[in-house]
Amino acid sequence: MTYIAKPKFHHPGLKKNALGYTHRDYEGKISTLCAGCGHDSITASIIEACYELSIEPHRVAKISGIGCSSKTPDYFLGNSHGFNSVHGRMPSVLTGANLANRDLIYLGVSGDGDSASIGFGQFAHSIRRGVNMTYIVENNGVYGLTKGQFSATADRGSKSKKGVTNTDNAIDLVAIALQLGATFIARSFSGDKSQLVPLIAAAIGHKGASFIDVISPCIAFNNHAGSTKSFDYVREHNDAVNRLDVLVGRDPIAVDYAPGTVQVVEQHDGSKIALRKIDADYDPHDRLGAQTFLARHAAKGQIVTGLLYVDPDAEDLHEHLNTVETPLNSLEADTLCPGSAVLDKINASLR
Amino acid sequence: MSDKKPISSVNDFVVRFANVNGSGSASANEMFARAILRHGVPVSPRNIFPSNIQGLPTWYEVRVTEDGHLGARGGVDMMVAMNPQTWDKDVAGIEPGGYLFYDSTKPMPSAKFRDDITVIGVPLTAITNSTYTDPRQRQLFKNIIYLGALSALLEMDPKLIEQLIGEQYKGKEKLLSSNVHALHLGRDWALQNLKCPIGLRVRKSDKVGDRIFIEGNSAAALGAVYGGATVCAWYPITPSSSVAEAFTAHCKKYRHDPETGKAKYAIVQGEDELASIGIVIGASWNGARAFTATSGPGISLMTEFIGLSYFAEIPAVIMNIQRAGPSTGMPTRTQQCDIIACAYASHGDTKHVLLFPEDPAEAFEFAAAAFDLAERLQTTIFLMLDLDIGMNHRLCRPLKWDDAKQYDRGKVMTAEMLEEGRDFGRYLDVDGDGIPYRTYPGTHPTKGSYFTRGTSRDRYARYSEEGSVYADNMQRLVRKFETAQDLVPRPLQANAERPTKYGVIYFGSTSPAMDEAIGLLEARGHQLDRLRIRAFPFHSSVASFLAEHDFVYVVEQNRDSQLRQLIVNENGIDPVRLVPIVHYDGTPITARFIAKAIGDHQDHLKVTPLRKAVS
Numbered sequence: 001m002t003y004i005a006k007p008k009f010h011h012p013g014l015k016k017n018a019l020g021y022t023h024r025d026y027e028g029k030i031s032t033l034c035a036g037c038g039h040d041s042i043t044a045s046i047i048e049a050c051y052e053l054s055i056e057p058h059r060v061a062k063i064s065g066i067g068c069s070s071k072t073p074d075y076f077l078g079n080s081h082g083f084n085s086v087h088g089r090m091p092s093v094l095t096g097a098n099l100a101n102r103d104l105i106y107l108g109v110s111g112d113g114d115s116a117s118i119g120f121g122q123f124a125h126s127i128r129r130g131v132n133m134t135y136i137v138e139n140n141g142v143y144g145l146t147k148g149q150f151s152a153t154a155d156r157g158s159k160s161k162k163g164v165t166n167t168d169n170a171i172d173l174v175a176i177a178l179q180l181g182a183t184f185i186a187r188s189f190s191g192d193k194s195q196l197v198p199l200i201a202a203a204i205g206h207k208g209a210s211f212i213d214v215i216s217p218c219i220a221f222n223n224h225a226g227s228t229k230s231f232d233y234v235r236e237h238n239d240a241v242n243r244l245d246v247l248v249g250r251d252p253i254a255v256d257y258a259p260g261t262v263q264v265v266e267q268h269d270g271s272k273i274a275l276r277k278i279d280a281d282y283d284p285h286d287r288l289g290a291q292t293f294l295a296r297h298a299a300k301g302q303i304v305t306g307l308l309y310v311d312p313d314a315e316d317l318h319e320h321l322n323t324v325e326t327p328l329n330s331l332e333a334d335t336l337c338p339g340s341a342v343l344d345k346i347n348a349s350l351r
Numbered sequence: 352m353s354d355k356k357p358i359s360s361v362n363d364f365v366v367r368f369a370n371v372n373g374s375g376s377a378s379a380n381e382m383f384a385r386a387i388l389r390h391g392v393p394v395s396p397r398n399i400f401p402s403n404i405q406g407l408p409t410w411y412e413v414r415v416t417e418d419g420h421l422g423a424r425g426g427v428d429m430m431v432a433m434n435p436q437t438w439d440k441d442v443a444g445i446e447p448g449g450y451l452f453y454d455s456t457k458p459m460p461s462a463k464f465r466d467d468i469t470v471i472g473v474p475l476t477a478i479t480n481s482t483y484t485d486p487r488q489r490q491l492f493k494n495i496i497y498l499g500a501l502s503a504l505l506e507m508d509p510k511l512i513e514q515l516i517g518e519q520y521k522g523k524e525k526l527l528s529s530n531v532h533a534l535h536l537g538r539d540w541a542l543q544n545l546k547c548p549i550g551l552r553v554r555k556s557d558k559v560g561d562r563i564f565i566e567g568n569s570a571a572a573l574g575a576v577y578g579g580a581t582v583c584a585w586y587p588i589t590p591s592s593s594v595a596e597a598f599t600a601h602c603k604k605y606r607h608d609p610e611t612g613k614a615k616y617a618i619v620q621g622e623d624e625l626a627s628i629g630i631v632i633g634a635s636w637n638g639a640r641a642f643t644a645t646s647g648p649g650i651s652l653m654t655e656f657i658g659l660s661y662f663a664e665i666p667a668v669i670m671n672i673q674r675a676g677p678s679t680g681m682p683t684r685t686q687q688c689d690i691i692a693c694a695y696a697s698h699g700d701t702k703h704v705l706l707f708p709e710d711p712a713e714a715f716e717f718a719a720a721a722f723d724l725a726e727r728l729q730t731t732i733f734l735m736l737d738l739d740i741g742m743n744h745r746l747c748r749p750l751k752w753d754d755a756k757q758y759d760r761g762k763v764m765t766a767e768m769l770e771e772g773r774d775f776g777r778y779l780d781v782d783g784d785g786i787p788y789r790t791y792p793g794t795h796p797t798k799g800s801y802f803t804r805g806t807s808r809d810r811y812a813r814y815s816e817e818g819s820v821y822a823d824n825m826q827r828l829v830r831k832f833e834t835a836q837d838l839v840p841r842p843l844q845a846n847a848e849r850p851t852k853y854g855v856i857y858f859g860s861t862s863p864a865m866d867e868a869i870g871l872l873e874a875r876g877h878q879l880d881r882l883r884i885r886a887f888p889f890h891s892s893v894a895s896f897l898a899e900h901d902f903v904y905v906v907e908q909n910r911d912s913q914l915r916q917l918i919v920n921e922n923g924i925d926p927v928r929l930v931p932i933v934h935y936d937g938t939p940i941t942a943r944f945i946a947k948a949i950g951d952h953q954d955h956l957k958v959t960p961l962r963k964a965v966s
Contacts, residue, residue: 058800061637061792074802081792083636084804085629086655092584092626096633096641097792099582099617104637104793122629125622317617324613328581329638329791331615333758336579338605340752346573347749350563351388 006030006078018054026050026057028078032071038190038216038231039068039138043075045193046107046136049200050077053248053271060105061097065090065119068145069111069138069216077107088119091126091135095317098131101327102318105204106133113143116152116171123173127180127209132316134203134210137173138190140218141229148221159226172298174308177211178291183314184210185290186307189234190217194243198273199307201246207268208314215303228301239297241282241306245274265312275307284310355467358448359550362392362417364428366501366551369441371434373405379494380411382515383501384744387415388564389511391556395421395863397743397939402589402682408437419558421710421745422864423939429551431497438463450549452501454493471545473500478536492533499537506548508555509538563711563749567740568644570711570750571670572597574718575642576605579758580668582641583618584630586649589682590738591672594644595620624649628656628667635666636803638763638791640722642668647676647689650696657731658697659805661828664778664787666725666732666761669693670718673737675937684937685738687859690913693733694887700825702832704839705733705887709862712747713885714740717840719752726761728835729789737908739860739939762788769798777801777812778824785831832888839886842893847878854880854900855949856893856929858914860939861906867942868949875946877953879904887917894922897929902956904949906932908940 006029014022026047031040050057060080064070066087073082085093094108108126115123115137126135141154148161152171159165177185184206188196196214203210215234217223223230228237248271263284265273275284283289290309297304324331358364366383370376384396392415399410414424429450432441445451447467453459455472464470475496479489502509513531520527541547572594575583585595595618602616621627627643634641645653650671660667673689675681680688693705706721708714714736721732762782764775769790775798778787787810790799801812807821808814815821857865862883872879882896882903897903897918905915912931919926932948934940 056796058796059793063633079797079800081790081800082802083633084802084806085632086659086805089625089629089656092621092629093633093636095619095626096582096584096630096635096639097637098633099619099630100634100637100639100641101791101793121622122626125626129619321617321619322612322614323617324608324611324615328615328617328634331579331581333579333756336581336606336615337577337752337756340754342605343577343750343752347561347563350565351559351561 017051019056021051021054021057023047023051025079026077028073028075031075033068034220036219037068038140038218039072040075041190041193042136042138042196042214042216043072045196045200047076048193048197049204052197052246053201053204055105055204059103060107062107062109063090063094063097064109065111065114067111067114068218069109070114072138073107073109088114088117089122090114091119091122091131094133095126095129095131098133098317100329102132102323103327106131107204108133108135110135110137112137112139112141112151112153112173116173120152120171124176124180127177127182127211129317130181130183130209130315130320132207132209132318134200134212136200136212136214138216139173139213139229140216140222141227142218142222144218144221155228158228159224161221161224163226172294173211174213175291175294178287178294178309181209182211182309183208183311185309186211187213187215187303187305189215189238189303189305191231191235192238192305195240195305198244198246202244202267202271202273202307205246205267205269205271206310206314208311208316234303237301237303239302239304241279241293241304241308242275242277242284244307247272247274265310267312273307273310278306284308355448357450357469357550358428358446360428361552361554362415362556364551365412365414365424365426366429366431367410367412367427367441367444368431369434369437370409370411371436372400372403372407372409374433374494375491376433376494377411379498380413381744382512382519383498384413385515385564386502386507386512387413387553388559388746389515390508390553391559392417392553393419393421393558393746395423395745397423397739399938400683408434415553417556417558419746420863420867420942422867423941425941425943431501433497450551452497452504469549471504471549473497473537473540473545478540482536492529495530495533496537499534500541502534503538503541503547504545504549506552506554509534559746561749562746564744564746565711566593566742566744567708567711567714567736568593568672568742569597570715571718571734571736571741573601573750574715575722576601577715577752578640578719578722580640580642580722581616582631582634582639583616583643584621584627584641585643586621586624586627586645588624588646588649590674590742591644591646591649591670593742594670594672624652625656628653628669631667632656632660632665635725640668640726640758642670642722644670644672646672646674647692648679650689650692654697657703658699658701660731661697661701661703662699663803663805664729664789665803666729668721668725668732668734670734670736672741673735675935681937683738685860685939686908686935686937687735687737687861688909688913688935689735690909690917693735694917702888703731703733704728704835705735706840707735707858707885708740709859709883710740710747711745712750715750720840723759724835724838727759727838728786728831729761730831735859737860762786764788764790764794764799766795766799769795775799776810778808778827779810780827780830783830784834785827785829786834836888836890839888839890841890842885842896843883844892844896845881847880849878851878851880852901853878853953854882854896854903855906856882856884856896856903856914856918857906858884861908864940864942864945865906868945871942871946872950872953875950877950879949884914889918889921893918897922897924902928902930904930904932904952906940906945908934910935
């Protein structure tokens with residue numbers, strides 16, 4: 001939420017994308033989060049990704065729950081509809097919105113408190129249903145709005161700002177998403193925009209449940225020694241399995257980067273993900289392998305980032321339900337109502 | 352046999368079947384009720400089932416009623432006792448002079464019978480064992496055999512039952528002929544071995560007319576189809592599950608695109624009630640007509656979202672099929688006990704629209720209307736059924752639909768309207784009715800977008816914690832609720848033959864028992880004007896009715912007289928003028944109960960006037 005209006009002035013020299021929109025067209029209100037908050041970097045990455053994809057801002061529906069992260073949809077895509085619903089319930093609201101109009105792009109923004117605690121069930125079920133969405137968790141391992149309590153993603157043994165040691169095991173949302181059948185799964189770091197922007201762009205292009213866990217340090221309550229979600233800790237333990245570019249309407253750039261090769265994944269919308277492997281052994285099409293890889297590195301205290309799994313042939317909830325192509329919200333009585341003649345037959349069958 | 356004369360009655364008696372859950376008796380019992388209907392005689396059947404799955408007791412009661420009384424009567428004239436577990440209770444429940452029908456294969460000690468009833472034994476197990484070898488067939492056909500025996504005892508036309516069997520097993524010749532065979536096995540045995548008919552008889556009549564026989568839940572689901580619901584999200588809970596199941600069945604039949612075969616609907620079984628209402632709110636926010644069906648415990652879980660719907664002004668339709676509470680209460684017993692929980696659901700100051708259908712026909716009409724109301728008022732609409740209407744077949748007038756009807760999508764600002772330069776403030780009361788305009792997501796590239804939130808905001812949807820801004824919004828919500836008064840179904844008033852200073856208010860499934868009770872009360876010399884409330888907010892005619900009568904009875908099926916509380920609260924009336932008549936043991940209220948409670952109070956008033964009413 002913000003009280004501060006952003007100036008409407010656009011510099012005439014701003015670069016434009018294929019639709020003629022500038023970066024400013026993808027911005028929202030001024031953030032009221034703490035200066036240096038990782039969430040603001042994610043906001044910037046969402047803006048960048050949407051700009052690069054030349055998305056019409058108003059064709060995006062941005063939906064969130066409650067919490068610091070859930071405030072952020074106010075800070076990007078100011079010309080799109082937003083919905084700051086209730087704590088942990090973003091996934092169900094997004095699912096309903098998606099069912100009503102399959103033609104929009106659905107961006108769900110959540111936090112670790114929102115998704116891994118009160119909304120853990122809704123997170124899981126929206127993933128397993130294959131809702132066509134980009135579900136971003138801005139994961140800082142702490143409750144910022146209520147001043148520093150551990151969240152369910154806080155690592156066991158990590159310390160709070162007050163020096164308390166967390167004795168509960170952490171929930172790894174990426175591991176859960178892999179198990180539940182998400183068809184696009186990535187992890188990134190708010191401080192690594194070059195990795196995060198193409199991940200968000202690729203996730204938006206993906207048809208199906210896309211999930212991105214973004215480690216996003218809380219500058220106020222979880223950026224100290226002993227935290228495993230601080231800027232320093234994440235930088236030191238980040239192990240990227242790949243880097244990628246999202247190519248819309250262009251051929252992939254076939255340049256190999258040591259030690260791996262370039263792997264191109266074509267998405268339903270025609271965009272292509274050029275995946276530059278960093279870890280030569282990593283196969284992002286192997287769900288089981290990804291689970292093992294993740295667990296092995298977690299045991300070593302490493303945070304694996306990059307595109308961890310993608311199914312280019314994924315189906316979404318609308319395909320599962322075999323719904324008509326026309327958005328359900330535009331159907332009217334002439335096509336929905338069986339009419340009085342049918343009702344007469346129904347009446348006759350009930351005597 | 353004592354000197355108590357056997358009950359003798361034509362087209363006016365109650366038969367109760369006591370069965371074991373899972374024995375396949377439901378189909379035969381329902382066929383019994385339908386067969387009487389085919390004689391042109393109205394029936395009012397009720398399922399009475401404890402909360403269990405298999406092997407435990409279940410009952411089915413059929414009130415045969417030439418006069419067309421559709422409420423429960425109370426008392427049993429004939430008990431078909433097919434469950435040894437409940438034998439003693441079942442036998443004890445028979446009216447003096449009544450009849451006991453039982454399986455006489457195994458001899459029973461005389462102490463197990465009563466001497467003031469007529470005992471009719473048919474060796475059902477022996478007949479089935481000598482006819483069928485398959486254990487399941489023995490079980491299933493035993494039910495049809497007792498149906499056959501009853502048809503002889505009650506002098507029913509077997510052809511009408513054969514006709515029903517033919518309709519049920521159309522295209523399945525083997526099943527059809529075997530069922531007809533079983534029917535005649537029982538019928539022939541009774542005709543040859545028993546004195547047929549007994550005192551209770553079914554005579555052909557013409558009292559059914561063109562009425563239909565349907566469950567309230569199925570009718571409500573059909574109302575959702577006709578009302579244009581395209582999204583249904585639900586979570587199984589008794590007694591509401593059959594709403595979503597019926598909606599699914601109706602949609603499969605009527606809502607597929609003929610060319611592509613694709614569905615013009617989406618039904619999701621949520622992971623819980625919270626997700627279900629969340630999906631409804633998300634879909635409605637995005638312009639689809641959406642609903643969920645649940646019961647009291649589900650309402651409890653949904654209240655946070657219901658508050659969001661109220662404050663953020665998002666349409667939603669909730670069909671609440673009430674059961675006995677609080678907590679898990681009695682899951683398979685009926686009550687009207689969620690009135691207060693729904694009227695003021697969620698924290699903070701809220702008020703919600705409630706619709707109270709009296710029968711399946713109104714369940715259909717009100718369900719369809721609920722979607723218009725939800726979109727017109729941009730808020731949650733509760734369709735308040737209960738188990739008694741929802742899970743029982745009831746005779747009602749045929750369902751009707753006007754093909755000229757278009758859906759009322761409410762105040763939706765389109766891209767064209769925005770282009771015209773119309774001032775769009777999401778919470779701006781442009782018409783003075785408290786209802787603002789909304790836009791659907793994706794409407795316009797630069798105009799009309801807004802942020803929906805459960806936090807306070809100004810008329811232009813900008814976050815604000817200013818006290819005056821908050822109060823302004825809350826006042827507008829009150830105005831909107833006042834507007835709703837004239838949009839919801841109005842109460843229906845029926846006056847007594849002679850002027851009276853006494854009235855009675857009732858609603859929903861209580862209706863048929865109340866209609867019958869009026870006759871009983873008149874017979875006792877009491878005149879009462881009647882007002883059937885069909886919705887909350889209360890129309891101004893409710894206040895007028897209260898003003899015109901010294902005392903008004905409020906008849907309802909809950910302990911705390913919740914509708915009465917709501918009337919007192921919303922009308923500022925002296926509570927002493929509203930006399931609670933409550934029935935809350937989980938069984939449907941009866942005319943006998945109402946007539947006794949009101950009649951006794953009226954008698955008391957004649958000798959001991961209460962203090963003068965304060966107007």
